[in-house]
Amino acid sequence: MKKQFTHIDATGNPQMVDVSDKKITKRLARAQATIFLGKEIIARMNGNELITKKGPVFQTAIIAGVMAAKKTHELIPFCHALNLEDCKIKIEVRKQRAIIQTESVITAKTGVEMEALTAASISALTIYDMCKALSHDMVIEEIKLMEKRGGKKDFKR
Numbered sequence: 001m002k003k004q005f006t007h008i009d010a011t012g013n014p015q016m017v018d019v020s021d022k023k024i025t026k027r028l029a030r031a032q033a034t035i036f037l038g039k040e041i042i043a044r045m046n047g048n049e050l051i052t053k054k055g056p057v058f059q060t061a062i063i064a065g066v067m068a069a070k071k072t073h074e075l076i077p078f079c080h081a082l083n084l085e086d087c088k089i090k091i092e093v094r095k096q097r098a099i100i101q102t103e104s105v106i107t108a109k110t111g112v113e114m115e116a117l118t119a120a121s122i123s124a125l126t127i128y129d130m131c132k133a134l135s136h137d138m139v140i141e142e143i144k145l146m147e148k149r150g151g152k153k154d155f156k157r
Helices: 057-070 113-131
Strands: 025-036 086-094 097-108 139-149
Touching: 025 113, 057 086, 057 097, 057 113, 086 113, 097 113, 113 139
Parallel strands: none
Antiparallel strands: 025 097, 025 139, 086 097
């Protein structure tokens, strides 16, 4: 029995998955990224704020993450272009790590996991970029899906 991939047609060419027959449902995805900042960067924090010569780090990372979520289909082949209804990003510092939590919501025929994961990834990369003049001892440690609801099956980590 020959296995058929979802993103490869019968002739072996790449294809987008047809979602036209899927039901429209409210879909939600939450993702998380963790970036180790290190002592040098943590020492520069003023309360919950971190400002470098480039500007306010966490606020910039939130904006970059939302922008990236909206452009996920331009970055990842075969992701459907989605008009997000909501995208939230929160960044919290615990010990020497920034924990980035994202949530993407849409009412559509396909899910928003990749948008939530993209938001978390780009937020972490933005923090790295804005802090690299202070230290290169940062590590993006984890990017993971925390929850998804509204498709064929739900998931919760």
